[in-house]
Amino acid sequence: MSGTRITDQQVHLYMNKRKQYSQEVAAAKTGISVRTARRIERDATLPSQKPRQTWRTRADPFVDVWESEVVPLLRNAPHLMGITILRKLQDDHPGCYPDSMRRTLERRIRQWRALEGPTQEVFFPQEHQPGVRGLSDFTDMSKLCVTIGGAPFGHRLYHFVLAFSRWEYANVVEGGESFEALAAGLQNALWQAGGCPREHRSDSLSAAFKNLTEQEDFTKRYSALLDHYGMEGTRNNRGLGHEYGAVKNMSQWFSTTPHRLSH
Structure with a gap:
């Protein structure tokens, strides 16, 4: 085979076969070409005794450019x-x-x-188990420039995803992030899904808090909501998009991911 070096064992096997058979037959039984067989008979040096070639066999054609x-x-x-x-x-x-x-x-x-070359971006794939994690987040949809009757329609999108199957639910939220918007969106998503995951992850909703009292009130109400559905709660300060590696925000995730209607 062109480009493949023969071994000492092949040389010994060929020479043994050559005692009984013609050059062509001995080469076929050894698994080498007749050309290689002729070279073996002309040169008594074993392959392991020959130095390997480490230099270029021809000049680099692109050296000038x-x-x-x-x-x-x-x-x-x-x-x-x-x-x-x-x-x-x-x-x-x-x-x-x-x-x-x-x-x-x-x-x-x-x-x-x-x-x-440039450093390659490294991704660490996340493995999710069925029925374990659901994720909620809000994204501002003002970039879509939606208008109603010629007037800008300011709204957000509540988005829920089951991490394993990537089953999705979304609904429009008029106004900002709030516990009411999260609770309504999550409840609707769970009813549509027909069940509850074991764990629910949301972003911090930091933009919704005016002071520490409001934050504490949200925490209590959020805990009660999760207890009602039997779910554990975690927070993700980097947003739901972080859960899926290259997707940086919810609108990108929602617009590029095929919808799956079963899990």
């Missing part, structure tokens, strides 16, 4: 495809970089990205 043209392109747009860069080189240097050099260029680009 790599640092001056290719690397600046990659630094400005690290995700450029090799074929795009090759087409640019062909336009700038007619006749110098044929399509046959594409794989060589792509290999060099992969090496550059591994050694000098």
Whole structure:
């Protein structure tokens, strides 16, 4: 096989077979080509006794343009495809970089990205168990510029998700974040789902509190609501979008995630 080094054992096996069979038959029984068999018979040195080649067999065809043209392109747009860069080189240097050099260029680009390219974003996937966690959050929908009768309609969206199945429920909230909005949205979501998860996670709703007394009152009422449905409560100060890694806010999550109607 081209590019695969034969072993000492193959050489010994071939030489043993060669005592009984022709060169072609002995090579077939050893699993090597006839060309390799001829080379073995011409050279008495075993493969392990030959030094490995560690240098280039040919000059780098992109040495004249790599640092001056290719690397600046990659630094400005690290995700450029090799074929795009090759087409640019062909336009700038007619006749110098044929399509046959594409794989060589792509290999060099992969090496550059591994050694000098931008740091890759790391995601740690979260594993959720069925029926364990539900999540609630609010998102401001003013960016959608919804109007009613020509007048701006200021509203938020309450959004509930079951973490395992990603079954979703949402309803419009007129006004800001409040316990009433959370309680109504959560109750409607649980009725639609037909059951309750073991744990409910919400954001801190810090924007809804004017003072410490209101915050303490919310905590008591929120605890009573969860006790009524038999759920444990946790807070997520970074918002529900954080639970899903790359999704940064609820409106993005709601607009890009397919709705699942069963869990």
